[in-house]
Amino acid sequence: MENLIQPGSIIEALSIDCVIFGFKDGKLDILLVKHGEGISEGKWALPGGWITYGESVDDAAKRLLKSLTGISDIYLEQLKAFGDPHRFPVKRVVTVAYYALVNEENYALIPGFTASDVQWFNIHDVPPLIYDHNQILDYGFKRLKHTVRHEPVGFNLLPEKFTLLQLQELYEAILETKMDKSNFRRKLGKMKLLINCKEKQKDVSHRAAALYKFDKRMYVTLRKSGMVFEL
Amino acid sequence: MENLIQPGSIIEALSIDCVIFGFKDGKLDILLVKHGEGISEGKWALPGGWITYGESVDDAAKRLLKSLTGISDIYLEQLKAFGDPHRFPVKRVVTVAYYALVNEENYALIPGFTASDVQWFNIHDVPPLIYDHNQILDYGFKRLKHTVRHEPVGFNLLPEKFTLLQLQELYEAILETKMDKSNFRRKLGKMKLLINCKEKQKDVSHRAAALYKFDKRMYVTLRKSGMVFEL
DNA sequence: GCAAAAGTGTTGGTTGTACACCCATGG
DNA sequence: CCATGGGTGTACAACCAACACTTTTGC
Numbered sequence: 001m002e003n004l005i006q007p008g009s010i011i012e013a014l015s016i017d018c019v020i021f022g023f024k025d026g027k028l029d030i031l032l033v034k035h036g037e038g039i040s041e042g043k044w045a046l047p048g049g050w051i052t053y054g055e056s057v058d059d060a061a062k063r064l065l066k067s068l069t070g071i072s073d074i075y076l077e078q079l080k081a082f083g084d085p086h087r088f089p090v091k092r093v094v095t096v097a098y099y100a101l102v103n104e105e106n107y108a109l110i111p112g113f114t115a116s117d118v119q120w121f122n123i124h125d126v127p128p129l130i131y132d133h134n135q136i137l138d139y140g141f142k143r144l145k146h147t148v149r150h151e152p153v154g155f156n157l158l159p160e161k162f163t164l165l166q167l168q169e170l171y172e173a174i175l176e177t178k179m180d181k182s183n184f185r186r187k188l189g190k191m192k193l194l195i196n197c198k199e200k201q202k203d204v205s206h207r208a209a210a211l212y213k214f215d216k217r218m219y220v221t222l223r224k225s226g227m228v229f230e231l
Numbered sequence: 232m233e234n235l236i237q238p239g240s241i242i243e244a245l246s247i248d249c250v251i252f253g254f255k256d257g258k259l260d261i262l263l264v265k266h267g268e269g270i271s272e273g274k275w276a277l278p279g280g281w282i283t284y285g286e287s288v289d290d291a292a293k294r295l296l297k298s299l300t301g302i303s304d305i306y307l308e309q310l311k312a313f314g315d316p317h318r319f320p321v322k323r324v325v326t327v328a329y330y331a332l333v334n335e336e337n338y339a340l341i342p343g344f345t346a347s348d349v350q351w352f353n354i355h356d357v358p359p360l361i362y363d364h365n366q367i368l369d370y371g372f373k374r375l376k377h378t379v380r381h382e383p384v385g386f387n388l389l390p391e392k393f394t395l396l397q398l399q400e401l402y403e404a405i406l407e408t409k410m411d412k413s414n415f416r417r418k419l420g421k422m423k424l425l426i427n428c429k430e431k432q433k434d435v436s437h438r439a440a441a442l443y444k445f446d447k448r449m450y451v452t453l454r455k456s457g458m459v460f461e462l
Numbered sequence: 463g464c465a466a467a468a469g470t471g472t473t474g475g476t477t478g479t480a481c482a483c484c485c486a487t488g489g
Numbered sequence: 490c491c492a493t494g495g496g497t498g499t500a501c502a503a504c505c506a507a508c509a510c511t512t513t514t515g516c
Binding site: 394395396412413416417435436437438439440441 | 493494497
């Protein structure tokens with residue numbers, strides 16, 4: 001029986017759903033699609049889909065993200081599998097949830113073939129979603145809050161060159177706290193993970209801030225010598 | 232077609248594997264089973280099995296653990312799904328990995344129906360395992376190292392009443408470091424998470440140490456008021 | 463000059479680290 | 490009386506939080 005399965009056919013019992021975070025103007029957003037057909041037509045949902053027999057689950061997540069939203073080459077990690085027997089009303093489906101971090105401004109959103117709409121929502125202004133998607137989203141947000149403090153992943157939400165205030169606002173939006181400017185800067189300065197681009201902001205109506213880049217290679221080096229990112 | 236599926240029949244494309252940690256005499260162990268039949272007969276593997284249509288994935292993990300080893304009512308959390316298309320040679324199977332923490336001394340191991348042997352192995356003395364199980368084990372060990380520092384889960388590996396030295400040795404075994412006795416004790420003292428049982432060790436050939444219990448209720452209370460466990 | 467954000471400095475309290483020391487018990 | 494682990498104390502360095510302050514720029 002197994003031999004009859006084609007590499008391109010889908011695994012019936014498994015799906016993928018993605019919690020995609022974006023950041024713009026000091027606000028943390030998440031990306032939702034509106035279903036254009038099927039039993040959930042007209043309702044908002046996490047972007048997702050099916051896994052084929054020929055691809056890994058990770059690859060399926062990448063493919064789906066690209067086809068539903070046009071987004072590729074981004075930070076994408078598995079959250080976990082959600083396996084309640086009644087989570088999906090039509091039949092038994094276990095979903096593997098992923099979360100992604102993207103710089104909103106880099107992408108023009110294109111609704112994919114089964115989506116009638118794609119849109120960013122502020123994290124605090126999310127509509128009711130289908131199935132257990134609100135629960136998956138909550139889990140993803142918790143994971144982001146945790147990860148952002150222990151690994152330098154937040155940079156994926158910012159443009160390549162950013163100001164220290166943008167970075168601080170990012171952390172404040174994710175962790176839902178206020179931070180002290182001076183202490184925040186000192187802490188990041190000590191880590192040696194930021195490269196000063198020696199450029200300034202343009203077109204701002206106040207003193208222009210210095211622009212920085214995240215130094216990935218330095219992070220790899222420091223990690224090897226036992227350094228632990230903590231914020 | 233979906234309507235023909237019985238609640239007790241298994242989901243073909245999904246399995247479960249468990250990384251079960253134990254602790255004894257200052258050593259961190261993991262539990263392996265030797266397959267008694269099938270294509271992997273005679274080889275060591277993580278305990279695992281199949282999910283039925285009627286149960287959640289979490290429940291399936293609990294059930295399998297119980298039937299394969301006799302162990303129940305323990306700390307059990309999902310790691311993540313492993314979904315390489317070639318990880319399982321016979322057909323396409325995605326496995327959902329779990330990790331568990333148990334007090335070795337509480338359980339007499341009973342090989343389950345398809346296992347010819349069950350045995351604890353020191354974490355540094357693990358044989359080659361079937362499929363991608365060594366990779367899953369590594370991932371689980373990394374997760375344990377991380378979690379044990381940020382949540383008070385290590386207590387699940389100890390007897391209900393334990394000495395401070397046992398606790399320190401547990402952390403040293405998991406994190407693979409040496410710690411300073413005095414500083415370790417001070418840190419735990421400040422957290423207020425340990426109840427002094429006002430009992431002493433018995434039958435030891437040196438000064439008897441005080442026994443402590445982990446105060447779960449206090450932890451819940453302190454968590455609510457914003458406390459974060461860190462070690 | 464005022465608003466808005468950039469960027470620096472100071473200070474006191476808390477924590478972490480390394481190490482030294484005394485105590486109790488069984489053999 | 491000594492080996493083994495139990496248990497406490499100290500002192501310096503590093504770090505953190507709070508706050509005040511000066512600088513630059515566009516309008």
